[in-house]
Amino acid sequence: MLKLGIVGCGAIGTEICKAVDEGSIESELVAVYDRNKEHLSSLQSSLLNTEPVVYELQEMVKHVDLVVESASQNAAYEIVTTALESSCDVMVMSVGAFVDKNFREKVTDIAKQKGCKIYLPSGALVGLDGVKTASCNNIYSVSLTSRKPPESLEGAPYIVENNIDLENLKNETVVFEGSAAEAVKMFPANVNVAATLSLSGIGFDETSVKIIADPGAEKNIHNVTVKGNFGEFTTRVENLPSPTNPKTSYLASLSAIATLKNIVNPLQVGT
Ligand SMILES: NC(=O)C1=CN([C@@H]2O[C@H](COP(=O)(O)OP(=O)(O)OC[C@H]3O[C@@H](n4cnc5c(N)ncnc54)[C@H](O)[C@@H]3O)[C@@H](O)[C@H]2O)C=CC1
Ligand SMILES: O=C([O-])CC(=O)C(=O)O
Numbered sequence: 138m139l140k141l142g143i144v145g146c147g148a149i150g151t152e153i154c155k156a157v158d159e160g161s162i163e164s165e166l167v168a169v170y171d172r173n174k175e176h177l178s179s180l181q182s183s184l185l186n187t188e189p190v191v192y193e194l195q196e197m198v199k200h201v202d203l204v205v206e207s208a209s210q211n212a213a214y215e216i217v218t219t220a221l222e223s224s225c226d227v228m229v230m231s232v233g234a235f236v237d238k239n240f241r242e243k244v245t246d247i248a249k250q251k252g253c254k255i256y257l258p259s260g261a262l263v264g265l266d267g268v269k270t271a272s273c274n275n276i277y278s279v280s281l282t283s284r285k286p287p288e289s290l291e292g293a294p295y296i297v298e299n300n301i302d303l304e305n306l307k308n309e310t311v312v313f314e315g316s317a318a319e320a321v322k323m324f325p326a327n328v329n330v331a332a333t334l335s336l337s338g339i340g341f342d343e344t345s346v347k348i349i350a351d352p353g354a355e356k357n358i359h360n361v362t363v364k365g366n367f368g369e370f371t372t373r374v375e376n377l378p379s380p381t382n383p384k385t386s387y388l389a390s391l392s393a394i395a396t397l398k399n400i401v402n403p404l405q406v407g408t
Pocket of ligand 1 (some may be wrong): 386
């Protein structure tokens with residue numbers, strides 16, 4: 138059985154733990170960690186069949202096969218490096234961390250040396266199978282338009298630095314237009330999807346991102362358009378927010394669960 142350790146027990150981490158607890162992922166939930174003790178205890182009391190040990194990262198990696206990062210972009214650097222150096226596989230939700238080329242190259246090298254894998258789930262996006270397939274030949278352009286309720290963008294560095302008054306927005310407003318490289322740095326908790334899209338396709342500088350704050354939006358809506366030698370396609374997903382974190386679409390938690398199921402399943406379906 139795959140032994141799992143989860144760092145970050147918020148919206149996504151909790152859903153993963155519940156899925157293991159209910160037996161829907163063939164794995165053993167060995168250890169959990171969150172710097173917020175309340176999140177840890179509410180997680181522990183929600184589990185019916187499993188009693189994971191609370192281990193900090195350095196101890197966790199001695200007891201598990203795979204570490205799940207579901208904490209934050211800032212935390213991801215240490216979690217990924219420590220897991221791989223200890224010969225653990227790692228699954229990363231804060232994919233924006235991979236915009237840093239040095240980090241990307243360093244952890245890919247460690248993974249190769251140790252014979253480990255780094256899994257990046259498709260998260261809140263749909264259509265990455267098509268982007269990966271299309272990128273086996275020439276892609277001309279990849280664009281992402283994300284439409285979100287204004288409050289879900291509160292606190293993002295771009296919003297703070299540009300003094301954008303989200304509270305008093307009356308109409309839908311394009312708050313950001315630029316490269317995925319800039320978007321994931323400026324909206325670290327909002328467009329990790331732009332990082333996953335960039336890594337599936339033509340890169341961070343070449344992928345264009347538009348973020349719309351829409352006071353009328355109740356869902357997180359992501360449209361992806363890809364053009365290339367294969368033709369072109371557009372995908373659109375209208376995501377319901379997670380019950381405990383409106384910034385995070387519920388589909389992102391399901392995608393983490395689907396990735397773990399895929400890891401343990403001998404039958405591999407899809408791109
Ligand atoms: N790849 C994708 O498509 C998506 C990625 N995300 C990202 O996934 C990550 C997790 O998302 P959620 O579960 O919604 O966030 P959340 O805010 O609900 O939970 C994060 C948890 O991690 C804990 N945490 C933060 N830093 C930590 C550290 N250094 N050590 C230990 N615990 C720490 C927090 O206390 C919190 O309990 C975030 O970075 C988020 O931006 C979210 C949605 C989609
Ligand atoms: O959950 C979403 O819709 C997207 C998101 O927060 C992210 O990519 O970081």
